[in-house]
Amino acid sequence: MGRAELPLHAPGTRVDRGYIGESVPRPNAQRLLQGRGAFIDDLRFPRLAHVAYFRSPYAHARIKGLDLTAARGAPGVIAVLDGRAVAEYCTPWVAVLAHLKGIKSPPQHAIAIERACWQGEACAAVVAESRSQAEDAVGLIEAEWEELPVVVDMDAALGGETVIHPELGDNICFKRELDTGGVDDAFARADVVVEETFHFGRHTGVCLEGRAILADYNAGEHSLTVYHATQAPHMMQDIFSRHLNIPEANVRVITKDVGGSFGIKVHVYPDEMATAAISVLLRRPVKFVADRLESFLSDIHAREHKARVRLACTKAGEMLAFELDDITAIGPYSVYPRTSGIEGNQVVNLTGGPYKHQKYRAKMHVVFTNKNVTCQYRAVGHPIAVALTEGIVDIAARKLGMDPAEFRRRNLIADDAYPYSSPAGLKFERLSHHRTLAKLLDVMRYDELRAEQARLCKQGVHRGIGLAAMIEVTNPSPAFYGVGGARISAQDGATLRLEPTGMLTVLCSVTEQGQGTEAILAQIAASAVGITLDKVRCMTGDTGVTPYGGGTWASRGAGIGGEAVLQAGRALRSNILEVAAAILKLDKAELDIAGNAVVNRLTLEAKLPLAELGRIAYFRPDTLPLDFQSELTVTRHYTPRQYGFTFTNGMQASLVEVDPATGFVNLLKHWCVEDSGTVINPMLADEQLRGGIVQGIGAALYEECIYGPDGQLLNGTMADYLVPMAGEMPDIVCAHLETPTQQSQLGAKGIGEAGTAGAPGAIMNAINDALAPLGAAVTQMPFTPERILKALGKV
Amino acid sequence: MELARETTLTVNGAKVTRRIEPRMHLVDFLREELGLTGSHLGCEHGVCGACTVRVNGDIVRGCLMLAVQADGCTVETIEGLTDSKELAPLQKAFHERNALQCGFCTPGMLLAAQDLVRSGRKANREEIRAHISGNYCRCTGYQAIVDAIEEVIHGPR
Numbered sequence: 048m049g050r051a052e053l054p055l056h057a058p059g060t061r062v063d064r065g066y067i068g069e070s071v072p073r074p075n076a077q078r079l080l081q082g083r084g085a086f087i088d089d090l091r092f093p094r095l096a097h098v099a100y101f102r103s104p105y106a107h108a109r110i111k112g113l114d115l116t117a118a119r120g121a122p123g124v125i126a127v128l129d130g131r132a133v134a135e136y137c138t139p140w141v142a143v144l145a146h147l148k149g150i151k152s153p154p155q156h157a158i159a160i161e162r163a164c165w166q167g168e169a170c171a172a173v174v175a176e177s178r179s180q181a182e183d184a185v186g187l188i189e190a191e192w193e194e195l196p197v198v199v200d201m202d203a204a205l206g207g208e209t210v211i212h213p214e215l216g217d218n219i220c221f222k223r224e225l226d227t228g229g230v231d232d233a234f235a236r237a238d239v240v241v242e243e244t245f246h247f248g249r250h251t252g253v254c255l256e257g258r259a260i261l262a263d264y265n266a267g268e269h270s271l272t273v274y275h276a277t278q279a280p281h282m283m284q285d286i287f288s289r290h291l292n293i294p295e296a297n298v299r300v301i302t303k304d305v306g307g308s309f310g311i312k313v314h315v316y317p318d319e320m321a322t323a324a325i326s327v328l329l330r331r332p333v334k335f336v337a338d339r340l341e342s343f344l345s346d347i348h349a350r351e352h353k354a355r356v357r358l359a360c361t362k363a364g365e366m367l368a369f370e371l372d373d374i375t376a377i378g379p380y381s382v383y384p385r386t387s388g389i390e391g392n393q394v395v396n397l398t399g400g401p402y403k404h405q406k407y408r409a410k411m412h413v414v415f416t417n418k419n420v421t422c423q424y425r426a427v428g429h430p431i432a433v434a435l436t437e438g439i440v441d442i443a444a445r446k447l448g449m450d451p452a453e454f455r456r457r458n459l460i461a462d463d464a465y466p467y468s469s470p471a472g473l474k475f476e477r478l479s480h481h482r483t484l485a486k487l488l489d490v491m492r493y494d495e496l497r498a499e500q501a502r503l504c505k506q507g508v509h510r511g512i513g514l515a516a517m518i519e520v521t522n523p524s525p526a527f528y529g530v531g532g533a534r535i536s537a538q539d540g541a542t543l544r545l546e547p548t549g550m551l552t553v554l555c556s557v558t559e560q561g562q563g564t565e566a567i568l569a570q571i572a573a574s575a576v577g578i579t580l581d582k583v584r585c586m587t588g589d590t591g592v593t594p595y596g597g598g599t600w601a602s603r604g605a606g607i608g609g610e611a612v613l614q615a616g617r618a619l620r621s622n623i624l625e626v627a628a629a630i631l632k633l634d635k636a637e638l639d640i641a642g643n644a645v646v647n648r649l650t651l652e653a654k655l656p657l658a659e660l661g662r663i664a665y666f667r668p669d670t671l672p673l674d675f676q677s678e679l680t681v682t683r684h685y686t687p688r689q690y691g692f693t694f695t696n697g698m699q700a701s702l703v704e705v706d707p708a709t710g711f712v713n714l715l716k717h718w719c720v721e722d723s724g725t726v727i728n729p730m731l732a733d734e735q736l737r738g739g740i741v742q743g744i745g746a747a748l749y750e751e752c753i754y755g756p757d758g759q760l761l762n763g764t765m766a767d768y769l770v771p772m773a774g775e776m777p778d779i780v781c782a783h784l785e786t787p788t789q790q791s792q793l794g795a796k797g798i799g800e801a802g803t804a805g806a807p808g809a810i811m812n813a814i815n816d817a818l819a820p821l822g823a824a825v826t827q828m829p830f831t832p833e834r835i836l837k838a839l840g841k842v
Numbered sequence: 843m844e845l846a847r848e849t850t851l852t853v854n855g856a857k858v859t860r861r862i863e864p865r866m867h868l869v870d871f872l873r874e875e876l877g878l879t880g881s882h883l884g885c886e887h888g889v890c891g892a893c894t895v896r897v898n899g900d901i902v903r904g905c906l907m908l909a910v911q912a913d914g915c916t917v918e919t920i921e922g923l924t925d926s927k928e929l930a931p932l933q934k935a936f937h938e939r940n941a942l943q944c945g946f947c948t949p950g951m952l953l954a955a956q957d958l959v960r961s962g963r964k965a966n967r968e969e970i971r972a973h974i975s976g977n978y979c980r981c982t983g984y985q986a987i988v989d990a991i992e993e994v995i996h997g998p999r
Contacts, residue, residue: 072940073940077937078945079945080924080936082878082921082949084946086879086946088883089873254980255892255980256884256944306944307943307981308944338886339885562943737985738982741984764885770978771984772975773971773972773977773984773987776971776983
């Protein structure tokens with residue numbers, strides 16, 4: 048499989064991809080390896096105050112009174128504030144989007160006023176000279192509570208016997224129905240109809256670095272500088288500006304190193320807004336870093352779906368129709384500003400997505416409960432849609448007596464069918480399901496594994512093979528959020544500046560949380576301009592410095608930010624050549640740039656080092672023609688617009704061994720073939736897949752936020768909430784196909800979420816493949832040993 | 843607080859004396875009193891390993907040991923072991939294989955890995971995985987980390 052050719056040089060010259068497609072190590076990783084990262088909690092400020100929050104111990108309770116006296120008298124305490132005090136500095140918000148018709152949510156304050164709606168909601172703030180003093184004083188706050196009825200079960204929420212927000216009328220945040228028509232006919236004429244209900248546990252991101260913010264209000268300038276572990280600095284600049292009533296130009300958001308985000312750090316958190324408001328109130332820098340217990344109670348949770356799915360097929364193995372009924376519970380508020388309606392919406396959009404059936408009907412409810420809020424977390428909706436689709440596909444294959452790979456091959460959308468519209472209305476530019484399937488079966492040696500599985504089964508060893516085909520949303524257009532009224536940028540910008548020494552500075556609005564964003568931007572910039580990678584310095588994450596843009600979410604950094612860098616690099620190359628033509632008194636068309644020098648474009652003979660060009664342009668422009676002005680700083684922006692999303696496709700496979708005596712699942716190996724368009728750095732792309740897959744494994748086997756009937760989180764420590772550890776993880780084989788998007792010159796689609804999207808479904812199918820000879824199946828994630836033993840009838 | 847105790851310890855080769863409150867954890871002391879912010883706090887209850895430092899030659903959880911317990915001890919952190927070049931082979935292998943993403947767990951992971959490397963055991967992949975199983979990484983999925991440690995122990999393949 049050849050890589051896509053990029054026209055990085057002017058026509059007629061040797062085509063050179065430069066660093067595109069090279070596995071170069073990340074330049075910015077060195078400081079992290081030496082313990083010299085700059086995470087929020089590593090920053091040191093004069094007069095820094097620390098805030099800790101008094102959080103509700105109840106899932107639903109009226110705050111009848113707060114006695115703050117003792118806390119105010121505690122050592123080191125600077126201020127103790129309730130919700131009303133903070134509300135004077137921070138206006139509430141309502142998280143709805145116009146294109147999610149009918150979505151509703153009540154106003155939410157930075158600190159709860161009168162009522163707490165989940166265990167862990169902040170109800171008062173203590174500011175002190177140290178975090179430990181603030182925590183000590185939190186313990187001295189006396190609250191008088193009146194417990195209110197709690198809604199924890201999503202069916203009960205839908206039933207509406209108890210309504211959490213009476214002013215909304217019911218507990219339904221959002222609902223959606225979709226019907227292509229003809230579904231009942233398709234099910235009526237089907238030879239085989241299968242149905243199953245899948246349950247998905249509520250889990251959370253567990254970033255190693257807790258949420259962190261340091262807000263520094265300067266009353267002399269009426270300006271606010273916020274050091275924030277966020278994925279979207281410009282979005283937060285806008286939100287701080289509007290809710291704290293500070294002019295946008297006076298708000299600067301700086302994002303240095305971020306210790307993991309995965310979607311957790313792209314939302315507005317009440318305690319973070321309160322921290323910024325308190326900085327304004329106290330006119331000094333204030334820091335909040337969530338500790339691990341707070342993280343479990345207040346970082347967004349995700350998933351928690353119950354989905355019934357039906358599939359109609361002919362006996363020849365043709366899929367005719369899908370039907371879906373999904374319900375998901377999101378806690379007491381839709382999360383600002385992206386809303387908590389998107390995940391369910393994505394499940395409706397993506398279910399059945401890889402296949403060529405034409406009939407589809409879906410119903411989906413998003414309901415309020417008295418648990419922590421949920422919102423977009425890595426792969427938003429995809430793990431649900433992929434698992435329920437691929438799960439029902441395997442059930443149908445089993446009923447048809449057809450090999451699951453062959454059943455998929457007969458139904459995947461043909462590679463030459465594009466552009467293609469799905470029954471859910473999604474537009475696919477170009478996907479490669481069949482080549483992906485063929486490559487996966489080849490890489491994993493599918494037939495040999497099946498033979499080995501059959502052999503071992505006779506010896507009482509229960510191995511299973513699971514497949515999961517996927518489509519993934521990447522490079523979202525303004526159709527994702529902007530059209531709904533959210534002030535979330537779908538475009539991104541890049542500024543490239545040639546320095547006097549011939550070095551290149553890249554400023555870009557997409558951000559780095561460790562994925563390698565800055566590395567791939569440097570690769571693209573170096574390639575586009577024609578210089579070596581060691582000459583490039585990349586800066587992201589500062590609204591005072593970079594162009595305006597959306598940041599990093601929805602697998603958009605490479606495809607959107609990377610394209611902006613490419614276009615800026617090409618324009619800068621052209622501008623550099625104009626300077627060179629003026630200096631050398633040659634025709635610009637004869638010149639090009641290679642190896643940090645202006646060269647003859649045909650012979651590649653070096654004519655002028657870029658360092659010399661920079662010296663002349665910046666310090667001796669008097670030697671250039673009077674009517675010539677060099678322009679060695681270039682800014683370009685890019686917005687994907689032709690399609691709502693630039694879909695990618697991929698397929699995963701899992702090989703597991705299930706021990707029927709203990710219910711333990713041993714992950715033997717995992718494969719992923721992914722087509723994300725142009726691959727800029729294969730090593731980083733593989734590592735995005737692997738990291739994503741392991742988060743998906745966590746969802747499938749270990750992770751669940753368990754709540755009691757009173758709405759209390761029962762496993763809110765790292766010792767109780769399991770995440771994948773090194774000992775249990777398999778080696779993961781990655782391979783790539785490259786179908787570049789034609790919407791951009793770079794051709795890159797996103798890759799950050801594909802692993803998480805497909806792994807849970809692949810593992811579920813592998814476990815059920817292993818259990819099938821024993822007449823058992825599991826449908827509730829995570830697949831704990833207890834659940835597997837229950838399925839086997841052993842407990 | 844009147845409970846503060848004078849404590850003397852050697853940190854990255856330098857002798858340090860401070861009056862320390864008994865409740866202060868070692869990692870908080872290193873970060874807040876000495877400005878050694880390379881050791882991170884991931885959970886503060888001894889699970890994640892991000893605060894791993896070396897005390898008298900053994901790796902410990904900086905969030906489970908009190909600073910006053912380190913009186914008379916030799917403490918080494920990511921900063922000191924970087925300056926002494928002891929970690930250089932692992933740092934190089936981690937860099938080349940991208941065995942880190944956000945980098946928050948990395949100092950602790952490097953200290954845990956170096957503990958295995960300097961033991962001289964020719965650990966295989968399974969043993970490497972077991973040795974770092976007390977250090978959480980949420981980004982990489984661990985494979986690149988295992989690859990990097992394996993390379994340092996066994997040499998390039």
